[in-house]
Amino acid sequence: MKNKLLLRLIISHLLALFAFKVGVSSITLIIFIFFLILRSVGLTVAYHRYFAHRSFKTSRFFQFILALWGGLSAQRGPLWWAAKHRTHHKYSDQPGDPHSPHVDSFFTSHIGWALKAESMETDYSMVKDFKKYPELFYFNKFHDLYMLSFALFIYVMGATINHYYPELGTSGAQMLVWVYVINTLVHVHLTFFVNSIGHLFGTKELGEYKCERDDKSGNIAWLALLTAGEGWHHNHHTFPYSARIGIKWYQIDLGYLFIKAFEKLNLVWNVKTPKKETLDEICQLNALDKYIHKV
Numbered sequence: 001m002k003n004k005l006l007l008r009l010i011i012s013h014l015l016a017l018f019a020f021k022v023g024v025s026s027i028t029l030i031i032f033i034f035f036l037i038l039r040s041v042g043l044t045v046a047y048h049r050y051f052a053h054r055s056f057k058t059s060r061f062f063q064f065i066l067a068l069w070g071g072l073s074a075q076r077g078p079l080w081w082a083a084k085h086r087t088h089h090k091y092s093d094q095p096g097d098p099h100s101p102h103v104d105s106f107f108t109s110h111i112g113w114a115l116k117a118e119s120m121e122t123d124y125s126m127v128k129d130f131k132k133y134p135e136l137f138y139f140n141k142f143h144d145l146y147m148l149s150f151a152l153f154i155y156v157m158g159a160t161i162n163h164y165y166p167e168l169g170t171s172g173a174q175m176l177v178w179v180y181v182i183n184t185l186v187h188v189h190l191t192f193f194v195n196s197i198g199h200l201f202g203t204k205e206l207g208e209y210k211c212e213r214d215d216k217s218g219n220i221a222w223l224a225l226l227t228a229g230e231g232w233h234h235n236h237h238t239f240p241y242s243a244r245i246g247i248k249w250y251q252i253d254l255g256y257l258f259i260k261a262f263e264k265l266n267l268v269w270n271v272k273t274p275k276k277e278t279l280d281e282i283c284q285l286n287a288l289d290k291y292i293h294k295v
Ligand SMILES: [Zn+2]
Pocket: 088, 194, 195, 199, 217, 233, 237
């Protein structure tokens, strides 16, 4: 097949069928849920709210911990992710947006965009603020190796549990299929739903504060619950700089709860949230240009 990435996508989905061969157990499902939550929070807090939007500040050490955490999401390195996402906000449903269902087909906006050979490159001009850190630069470059070691870790964990507690009915292969393969597919599709259906459907509670021209993003509650807050995507396009995406009290935002906890522990600071008094000003100046690259 010409497109190696498409082949990789097909194989990764077919690998999930091994679930019928390796079976499932309660312990595997518990660990599956744990990793799904861990990866969702890592993606939104680290890759999205920190690396793409700089919605809070942190130390260089914790910044690297965040890179490792977000890196578990199997969505390439932090510089690649932040560069792509900043481009998404820069053009938002206009030509140049890497994944817009209003510019390309639904399939392209959901996952097809990531299968294009040029999508693999990191646009360093979009992430000059983070490129200067060698630990981030090399982590971004060798992210595939990190994923391989993560897969190995999952396998060894399953095999070890099976060795000491065979009555739990798990195995290295079962853990690998469920907690690595299927978990990655579920997590990646949920994230990509934010790009595809999150720009087609959903409500606009904060429509009156629309900051981007012709904004098409929407809030989807069920998606927000499954993505640690990412599904409140219209809120996010309204206040892209904000560490808090679920803005109203009923908009559950697990990612923000983690950021608040880190702030209490002095691991992060200068946590940005929407400011009522500057709302009109932000919209007039266009949040997109003024805040997204603010360092
Ligand atoms: Zn968007």
